[in-house]
Amino acid sequence: MSAPPVIALDRLTKDYGQRRALGPLTLEVPAGRVGLLGPNGAGKSTLIKCLLGLVRPTSGRGTVLGFDIARRPLALRERVGYFPEVDCHVPDVSAAELVTLMGELAGLPRPDAIRRAHEVLDYVGLAEERYRPVGGYSAGMRQRVKLAQAIVHDPELLLLDEPTNALDPVSRERMLELIRDLGERRGMSIVYSSHLLSDVERVCDHVVILRGGAVIAQGRLADLRRGEGGAVDARVAGPAEALAAFRARLAAAGVAADDQQGGAVRLTGPDLSRVTLEAAREAGVQLRAFRPVRATLEDVFMEAVAAPAAPAGGG
Amino acid sequence: MPVVASGYRRWEGVRRGRAWRWLVLARAGVRLTGRSRWLFRFILMAWLPLLYYGVAFFVVGQLTEQRTIDAARGMWQFDVLRGMFGTPLAERFIEDPAGHRPAIWSALIYMFLHYTQIFCVMIVVALVGPRLVSEDLRSRALTLYLARPITRLDYIVGKLAVVCFWVGTVTLLPALALYALSIAFSPSVEALTHTIAVVPRVTLVSLALMVGTGAPMLALSAVFPNPRLLAFLWAGAWLMSSVASRVLGLALFPGTREGDWTGLVSVSANFDAIAFRVFDIDGLLRPAAEVSPRLLRTLERFTPGHDPLWSVALLLAVAALSLAVVAVRVGRPGEASAR
Structure with a gap:
């Protein structure tokens, strides 16, 4: 109780x-x-x-x-x-x-x-x-x-x-x-x-x-x-063609990849762990980092305040 | 830094009831206002008339003893009495000195309040009152107070009690002390039983002075942000009201007190009128005044031109209006700051 x-x-x-x-x-x-x-x-x-x-x-x-x-x-x-x-x-x-x-x-x-x-x-x-x-x-x-x-x-x-x-x-x-x-x-x-x-x-x-x-x-x-989308910051290494293939496979699986500062890629989409690992293996790239994105309270706050007025729970 | 840092500890005692929370505020207010050296000095000064009235009570204590009168019969003191009151009144007094105790006691204590203590009330209220609410508003202490389990009424009663306490130190306390002194000077215990009615009368008049001056001062304190200016305004308005009453009286009712309502304009005259009625000065002294023209003239000089009940009504109306003003000004502190 x-x-x-x-x-x-x-x-x-x-x-x-x-x-x-x-x-x-x-x-x-x-x-x-x-x-x-x-x-x-x-x-x-x-x-x-x-x-x-x-x-x-x-x-x-x-x-x-x-x-x-x-x-x-x-x-x-x-x-x-x-x-x-x-x-x-x-x-x-x-x-x-x-x-x-x-x-x-x-x-x-x-x-x-x-x-x-x-x-x-x-x-x-x-x-x-x-x-x-x-x-x-x-x-x-x-x-x-x-x-x-x-x-x-x-x-x-x-x-x-x-x-x-x-x-x-x-x-x-x-x-x-x-x-x-x-x-x-x-x-x-x-x-x-x-x-x-x-x-x-x-x-x-x-x-x-x-x-x-x-x-x-x-x-x-x-x-x-934790965020709704469960985004992940990934770091991959490999030849340029392999990296391109990796991005193409992700796109095909419905995963969006946005380049971040410092060479990281922010991945958002469904079933991220499985899709990313499979895409890396098939494209032949090295997956060097795979870290869930943890939003700061500021992110949460800014997102909530910027969203159109649709009260959550509070009426 | 403490020798042993005990950190935060829980408290597991039993809370006190809420009915007397105002007393906490009153006690804190009395402690705080009592730090003023000016106030302390003035209160000491306000007790000085006790010396004079103490001697007076010693004399009347002796004079109202049948044994003293019998022992002195035929001596020069009788001539003094006759000179003071006139022969008919002196004779009446000599016949039954103890019977005159209630009148003499009441008259003396009324005089004590009338001549010196009302003036002291004006000064004490000016010294104590102006900061009571204005400082709480300025420093936002009200937010702290009213976030506690107290009501606005507790706050107002607590603050009013501070003024009442200090007014009491120059009215009720010295008057009771004077009464106790007079009884102590009296050779017989009968004086106590004859004059005990003075105690509730003194209490009633003191209460009228406490509420009648405390409530308006609280209202003014809630409205005027400058305590020093308010103290001067208070004393000035009090004195001017007496002058205005006198001038109006001379202009509208020259040579007569009959129907003279102009005393209602004066703060002092209103309190005097209430005290006159409460001490029943007219009822107690009229029989004696009928055989003494001098006493009759004195009595008529003190008799208010208007019905003292009007003064009571005025006092109650002013007090109620003043407390309403304080209640509005105090309000809910959150409401004001949230707007």
Whole structure:
């Protein structure tokens, strides 16, 4: 029996006046680390705010960790951590005080909130600086404080909205490590919204791609990267006539061969392994490399975004 | 770097109920605003009138004891009393000093609130209130707050409680302290039973001051982004409302308080009117004033020209409108930023 989804949306929509910002969205997000991708204005942040109950959906319904987002937002917020996209802090308080306050607001008794605040601030790498007012922190430190306040109450689900924004490469690396650790080793489910594909690729094992408020692609990252055609990059060597014969045999079997940089040939078509091996043997060419093409997340994203609007699963 | 990096640890405690989450915000707000040295100094200053009123209560505590009166009968102190209140009232007082306790206690505590503490409320609210909501809006702390399991109402109540707390430190707390002092100075325990009604009255008036000043200040804080400017505007508007009321009163109702509604324009006069009714100053002092022209003149000077119920209605309307403004401004933080 498969685990219940952490997020389940049923024809969820959100309108701002006449403008539809989201949906209708039907979506099930499994436990684990899920990337939420989409170009600017795709509805990622609106979706996250809907999931937290910060924004009331116009129609449809949804549950997060089994709690209805419209009817039980307080119960779900006790179990969800939120890392907002915007720079936000409580003025004139230190990181230790801010994180303690956020823990208490999430329902932790004060002694527990104080202890947890120091634990998570240690975890995100804020040492003595935790006693300084957050207003004087660098952008990287503020992002770490935002992560600390999001996990102080030990949430089951962490909603991260552009967590590596404004970070230098070292801080970004550290942030990604922390997020990956929380998801992989601490068992927290993570929804990671970003337009930085490489970050999502490093942290997530599932992705949901939004465009214009609708889901246009979703699934396991490994499946999406495999690609539909199952293309193969091959490298062959032999006399020119043999190579020509090889290409002719491939063409006859319905396999397209496109020259790539560095002498490789990208083959696409049915039953590639058998057809290519037979064509090489019959034409007398040496098959020196035969490697399935693994699309990057960027390929998947660009392909999904460029395709005409035909929502995948999400309505 | 920590000596032992423990990494991330799970938390397995029991969460507290949601009913008191506003208190967390209130406590944090009080702690934060309490760091102001100006506020601390001012509150110390606001307690200074206790010295004066403490002496006054010591004197009346002694005077309202039958034993003291009996012991002093025929001595010069009687002449002082006659000089102060006039012979008929002094005679009435000498007959039953303890019976005058409720009137004297109520009047003194009313004076304490009327003369000094209302002014202190204006200053304390100006020192504490302007940043309460405006800073949260500016720094987007609201996004952090409302992503927690709290409602907008929790947020508003929590912030209002911060103002109420500090207003309480210059109204309710010193008034109760003064009352406790007065009881301590009284030679007999009877003073407590005669005057205990002062406690709920002080509480009620203090509550009116807390909500009546806290709610509008929260609304202004939610609208004005500049706390310093708002503090000056607040104090200026308060003082100007008194001046405007006085000028209007002289222009529209010269020489009479009958039907003079212009007190409704003044912030102080409205709170005074409410306190006057809550302490039942007229009901308690009228019998004595009937035999003392001086007391009658004083009583009439303090009697509001309008029905204090209008002040209560005005206060409630302003508070409701103010809280509605805060609710709209606070809104759902996501809605505003997502547009």
